[in-house]
Amino acid sequence: MLKFGGGVMYQRIMVAVDGSEISTKGLLEAIALVNQKTSRLAIIHVTDVVVPFGAGQFLGAYIHNTRELSKETRESAHKIAADHGIEAEMLSPEIFTSGSHVADTIADFVQHWKADLLVIGTHGRRGVGRMLLGSVAERVMRLAPCSLLLVRDNGVSR
Numbered sequence: 001m002l003k004f005g006g007g008v009m010y011q012r013i014m015v016a017v018d019g020s021e022i023s024t025k026g027l028l029e030a031i032a033l034v035n036q037k038t039s040r041l042a043i044i045h046v047t048d049v050v051v052p053f054g055a056g057q058f059l060g061a062y063i064h065n066t067r068e069l070s071k072e073t074r075e076s077a078h079k080i081a082a083d084h085g086i087e088a089e090m091l092s093p094e095i096f097t098s099g100s101h102v103a104d105t106i107a108d109f110v111q112h113w114k115a116d117l118l119v120i121g122t123h124g125r126r127g128v129g130r131m132l133l134g135s136v137a138e139r140v141m142r143l144a145p146c147s148l149l150l151v152r153d154n155g156v157s158r
Contacts, residue, residue: 009035010147014042014091014115016106016140019073022121026151027077030119031084033149041086043077044109045070046102047094067094089113103139110144119149 015030017023027043034041047070049063074092081088091113093105110118122137141148 010116015119022153026121041088044091107143
């Protein structure tokens with residue numbers, strides 16, 4: 001419930017990060033909205049373990065590497081918040097893709113954490129790029145039970 005001109009600010013802001021440049025841009029937008037006296041910030045990073053077909057003998061190393069990359073992403077986001085004087089709560093669910101979707105998990109955590117606002121970066125892809133890559137932001141937009149701030153990547157061609 002953000003009111004401009006000195007009124008009430010969002011009290012529970014969640015930002016989704018994935019290690020990309022656009023999600024870092026979203027994190028910085030979320031940090032800018034945090035009122036240190038009245039707001040809390042949660043950073044969510046979903047570790048999506050996509051198990052490739054036929055990867056049986058490499059599965060252990062693959063899962064380990066995926067988790068390590070996820071840990072680096074979370075630590076980097078936490079450090080950015082700390083460097084701006086914000087103590088953020090870290091949320092780090094892990095899913096094994098088989099019917100779950102990152103967007104579903106984010107929406108569930110938004111509801112559980114009772115966020116007033118979710119900040120998420122989006123590449124703004126259209127056409128074949130969107131069809132092939134999907135859109136976590138678009139799906140979250142349909143599922144999230146709170147207000148959203150979509151941060152666009154202005155350098156993307158559509």
